[in-house]
Amino acid sequence: FPFRLFPLREHGMNWRAKPLTCQEIQAFRKSKEVMDRFIRAYKIMLGFYGINLVNEETGELERAENWRERFENLNRFSHNNLRITRILKCLGEMGYEDYQVHLVKFFLTETLVEETLPNVKRSALDYFLFTVRSKEKRRELVHYAWQHFKPQSSFVWGPRDKLQKYR
16 A cells, blocks of 8 residues: 555545545554654654754754755755645644644744745745644744735735734
8 A cells, every 4th residue: 555654634646545534643643653653754854854853842943954955955846845735734633733833933934034945935825834723823823924024015824904913
């Protein structure tokens, strides 16, 4: 059977890979071995993107030593954005919602603040942001994006009146 590194309850690009069931997700989440492998796979993918997982408890991230080279790859090949969206969704399925928040904020910072990943910006705003399961955390991230988006008047990912009053 074809399998996915970051399985979801929806079909992806590999039509032969079957979507996960809720029962399978629950079984995965109960298995220490499966969850350890999941985190190992996450760290490998982060490394490929030029990112380090600093804290396994919180999901905190930082740029890896080779970030410039890896970010060049991210900017050049947009298919990575689909994989990142998939990873983000899978983090939510597996109960790593805090990891989602850190990864999305990392990409928002790199695209909007540091401006190191210009070709990832649209995916970060259109897709990555909306994978975050926690409505409260998603609102915080939308507000963060709005604060750093230029020009702010062109920000379309949240209602301006609510963003201005947000606290």
